[in-house]
Amino acid sequence: MFKPVAGDDSKIEVLGLVRSVRSGKDFAFVEVGYGDSQVQVVFGSKKVKEPTVGSFVSDHAEVKELDTGSFVSDPKKIKELTIGSFVSVVGKKTDLPTGVYSSQTFEITDATAHILSRGDPSTVSICPPGASAEIRLERRLYYFRDKEFIEILRLSDVLCQSFRKFFVAGGCLEVLPPSFTGVECEGGATLFKLDHPGRSSTEPMPAFLTQSSQFALEYMLPGVGDCFCIAPSYRAEHSHTRRHLTEFTHVEAEWGGIDTFDKHLEKLSSMLQSVVGEFLKLGEKSLKKLGKYERVAGLLEKTKDIVVLTHRDAIEKCRELSIDGPDGKPFGDRDDIPEAQERKLIDTLDKIVFLVKFPREFKSFYMKLDPLDESYVLGCDVEVPGVGEIIGSGMRESSFERLTERLISAGLDPADYKEYLELRKSGFCLTSGMGLGLGRMLCWLLDKQSIRDVVAFPRFPGYLMP
Ligand code: 4AD
Numbered sequence: 142m143f144k145p146v147a148g149d150d151s152k153i154e155v156l157g158l159v160r161s162v163r164s165g166k167d168f169a170f171v172e173v174g175y176g177d178s179q180v181q182v183v184f185g186s187k188k189v190k191e192p193t194v195g196s197f198v199s200d201h202a203e204v205k206e207l208d209t210g211s212f213v214s215d216p217k218k219i220k221e222l223t224i225g226s227f228v229s230v231v232g233k234k235t236d237l238p239t240g241v242y243s244s245q246t247f248e249i250t251d252a253t254a255h256i257l258s259r260g261d262p263s264t265v266s267i268c269p270p271g272a273s274a275e276i277r278l279e280r281r282l283y284y285f286r287d288k289e290f291i292e293i294l295r296l297s298d299v300l301c302q303s304f305r306k307f308f309v310a311g312g313c314l315e316v317l318p319p320s321f322t323g324v325e326c327e328g329g330a331t332l333f334k335l336d337h338p339g340r341s342s343t344e345p346m347p348a349f350l351t352q353s354s355q356f357a358l359e360y361m362l363p364g365v366g367d368c369f370c371i372a373p374s375y376r377a378e379h380s381h382t383r384r385h386l387t388e389f390t391h392v393e394a395e396w397g398g399i400d401t402f403d404k405h406l407e408k409l410s411s412m413l414q415s416v417v418g419e420f421l422k423l424g425e426k427s428l429k430k431l432g433k434y435e436r437v438a439g440l441l442e443k444t445k446d447i448v449v450l451t452h453r454d455a456i457e458k459c460r461e462l463s464i465d466g467p468d469g470k471p472f473g474d475r476d477d478i479p480e481a482q483e484r485k486l487i488d489t490l491d492k493i494v495f496l497v498k499f500p501r502e503f504k505s506f507y508m509k510l511d512p513l514d515e516s517y518v519l520g521c522d523v524e525v526p527g528v529g530e531i532i533g534s535g536m537r538e539s540s541f542e543r544l545t546e547r548l549i550s551a552g553l554d555p556a557d558y559k560e561y562l563e564l565r566k567s568g569f570c571l572t573s574g575m576g577l578g579l580g581r582m583l584c585w586l587l588d589k590q591s592i593r594d595v596v597a598f599p600r601f602p603g604y605l606m607p
Pocket of ligand 1: 327376378384549
């Protein structure tokens with residue numbers, strides 16, 4: 142955004158959007174910004190009697206006319222510099238006086254401003270701070286300029302960086318899986334079906350949008366070693382809940398040589414500890430702006446005190462706490478605990494919970510059976526207070542025969558999973574893996590009610606814009 146001015150070392154050019162304008166009779170302060178950087182430009186020559194933090198007027202500012210109608214020529218005409226205008230400002234880079242603080246250590250004085258694209262002032266009030274959830278969705282274009290949302294989007298980037306740092310340090314390779322697949326991974330109920338072009342233009346191939354990149358990671362692992370991806374997954378969810386989207390960013394990893402369930406759980410807990418710690422460090426500035434730094438520091442402590450509960454323990458706890466099933470009756474030993482009841486349990490415990498060892502009938506066919514009781518699987522869902530499940534994970538079934546049986550009992554055709562089955566015959570590295578919804582984790586870290594408040598372009602039933 143800052144450029145030197147050829148032939149004049151004392152001057153600097155700033156390209157950016159007009160973010161705010163405060164004007165008096167003979168002076169005006171204009172904040173010009175682009176992305177993370179922002180600078181104050183001072184027009185006029187009157188000193189502010191009591192400078193406030195980050196705002197003051199220089200003695201020598203002056204505005205010159207440049208050319209035809211697309212510039213500001215004097216502080217009285219400052220209203221031409223409407224918020225949202227894209228401007229080029231050329232002026233003197235002047236150090237801030239002692240005791241005055243701003244986002245830069247300098248301001249621009251003796252400035253001339255050239256309007257490159259004029260902002261329509263009537264748009265300023267479309268999505269003001271504190272706008273309703275509906276406005277924030279329907280007028281997303283303007284919500285992208287909201288100060289709080291900008292920090293949330295920065296923190297989304299920080300969270301991706303924190304995951305990458307953890308995986309790369311552990312020797313995990315980032316891979317790029319496809320969105321189109323020929324098979325389901327997480328049950329037919331949430332599959333997006335589509336026609337993929339076939340060999341002939343008249344015969345399309347039936348295809349799906351991937352629900353998870355797990356199989357892609359499993360296929361690649363014997364060659365490339367441990368691997369991960371940060372990629373979209375798709376679920377045709379018909380629910381309008383605050384934590385479901387039809388497209389979400391999925392952080393997935395697959396690790397080899399995981400021969401005990403405890404090793405898998407250790408991977409998950411070291412990942413959570415490292416990623417939350419890194420997020421706190423890299424995101425410090427934005428977290429402080431949002432007033433969430435202390436919260437995340439507290440969550441980092443929680444990652445060191447994780448509770449492991451088997452599904453059976455969780456049922457027992459629900460009974461103790463009188464959390465009943467949807468029919469109003471206490472849960473049976475092998476009942477699935479629905480989302481609402483699960484959240485109530487986790488909120489009551491107020492800890493990060495590793496919910497482990499589920500009855501095999503309600504988990505995916507690829508999960509390894511518990512050798513101590515084959516009616517359970519070695520899966521682990523990570524549950525956090527306020528949000529519920531953020532991670533689905535587990536050890537992978539290693540036996541060709543058992544996997545074939547389980548595909549058949551899930552109503553699937555083993556022929557469609559030829560390669561996935563073959564992997565169990567050669568090169569299978571005793572893997573475990575996990576998938577984490579980035580939006581759900583951000584909701585937890587930033588204490589946000591709805592996933593729609595932390596995802597740039599939320600996709601859910603009935604909403605596809607912008
Ligand atoms: O529990 P899930 O379905 O697990 C899998 O997809 C595994 N194949 C992952 C793996 O082992 N590689 O989904 C994993 C996580 C959930 O815990 C949740 O955080 C997120 O993905 N997720 C969703 N996030 C937003 N909207 C949805 N509709 C989501 N469905 C799952």
